[in-house]
Amino acid sequence: MTATVTPSENPLAEVLTEEPRRPSRIGVGAHLHKTLTTKFVVWTIVALWSIPTVGLLVSSIRPERKVKTTGWWTFFVDHQTTLQNYRDVLADRASGGQMGAYFLNSIEITIPGTVVPVVIAAFAAYAFSWMTFKGRDWLFVAVVALMVVPLQMALIPLLQLFTGGAHIFSITIIPDLGLSNSVATIWIAHTIFALPLAVFLLRNFIGSLPRELMEAARVDGASHLVTFVRVVLPLAIPAIASLVIFQFLWVWNDLLVGLVFGSGKATAPMTVRLAELSGDRGQDWQRLTSGAFVTMIVPLIVFFSLQRYFVRGLLSGSVKS
């Protein structure tokens, strides 16, 4: 292959990676940030926004008796700490929170629930951009149109499909695949619900790559698969990274799909267990706080280490052209 293009030569990649910057003197808030009032207002809001989470974290490491009888803010004068809450909430015994097992379910669901839709969507986006086939344009419009369908519209029939297959007048169209007690139902559902937006975003990106690039690859005798894997995918990394982070957080944090398709400790994700604890043991604050933090730890790491990509994904995801 003769055409080697680094991501920086792609103008769109440039726009997406570089947030607009300018001297702060002339910005919109330029004449505001000098005043102490502005600073006071902003940091008050920030404090208001952070304090509930701080309260949760502090409570999760306080002894049960303290959590249940005194406010978490007294921790700053009476700082007893313990990890017992975490041991209890992760413990697998019947009296424990059993979050450990659910944590694994979440991983089993989230990894394929992120990788599979992004891969499928990337293939489809390439085909919609650079391959010619009958009905290409209206099929793409149809896929995008499916973005407006709330996932609630698919839950009941999809559950029936997973548990009993599909039949028309007692003729079996799709047999019972025996998936009903497997995490696969959950990540397959996530894959389906993610596809319209994923195809749309990736087509926007992949379709905007320079035409000469594809032509050069074809002239060099590269097949579509080679062009896709060796030319398009490396260039699409920024868009794919944003999408992956976004989808990862979406699946990890989801409750509804997990509740509908999951079944207890065997397959349901952590969010399901946390909601259960909140309902059944609503006063066990030492467990609820530590349990909530166990579900939050992964998204928080992803968020604070990959914030740039996350924000970028959000911007491209919501500013639909």
Next chain:
Amino acid sequence: MLDILSSFTTVALGIGAYFATVGALYGATLLLPIGPRERAQSWVFVGPALALLVIGLLVPALRTIYLSFFTGPTASKFTGIDNYRIMVTRSDNLIVLRNNFFWLVGVTSISTILGLGIARLTDGMRGESTAKALIFMPMAISLVGAGIIWKFVYAFTGDRSVDQIGLLNQMWIWLDPILPGRQDPQQWLLITPWNTFFLIAVMIWVQTGFATVLFSAAIKGVDDTLLEAARIDGATERQVFFGVVIPSIRPTIVVVLTTTTIAVLKVFDVVRAMTGGNFETEVIANDMFDKSFREGNPGYGAALATVLFLAVIPIVWVNVRSMRVSRENA
């Protein structure tokens, strides 16, 4: 340890199965002559996505509309439009629709205005990115987690004779000397209809960060020369903001309003985790779940899902129209 191993085996199997299928199909196309080969290849590329969408989303959605005219534990008894009629006539069902309306107006308006305000105040400020990151953080965690965080804020331990563990009740008591009347600890999530607003506050807490980030990026994109020109003409900062900035970021405002509206329409997790829809806090999505999967009335659940879908359509339509207008003006 074995658990983790089998976990990852499942994951690897799932991903492997997909690649094997696609690889086999692609390999099969290589046996074809060049013309049909390319066409077959494009279907291998686009086929899995289309097949999944048809089987898993399009057909189920149509079937949901169909099921919404049926009743009974397996939705097998035809009832015409009864499900819809019950939805808008029975008083407890009307509360569900009313609550969704409160959610829609409350979250969308307040988080948009707050987001716009914060984006403006923080723009160019020292510590801007830290402030924005902290306000944005709730967006990264699950709504169930957010629900627990706030349930703890609203916690109630008893009357004044005991220490409060919920921050809101403690603050309420601290405010006692300042406010008129007597501030006693309250069970915030049980007081109808205000409890719905305590749930709405959670969603505002989550959505404001989203609005802030989008508005912040949009504000930084406003043409500097426009701002300078307005200032030279003697416009006050307030006039610059409402006369120049707001009109320039109109498309972003529409996007934020649309995205928030659609997210709020489908609100589920917060209600599920905090009140379970009890004490008159029920919303469409939670009711849909309970009716379909817990109370054995999937027909009614399907009708609720259809209503959600119908409610989304005008929002999308307005959005598409406003984009067409802004594109024509550009």
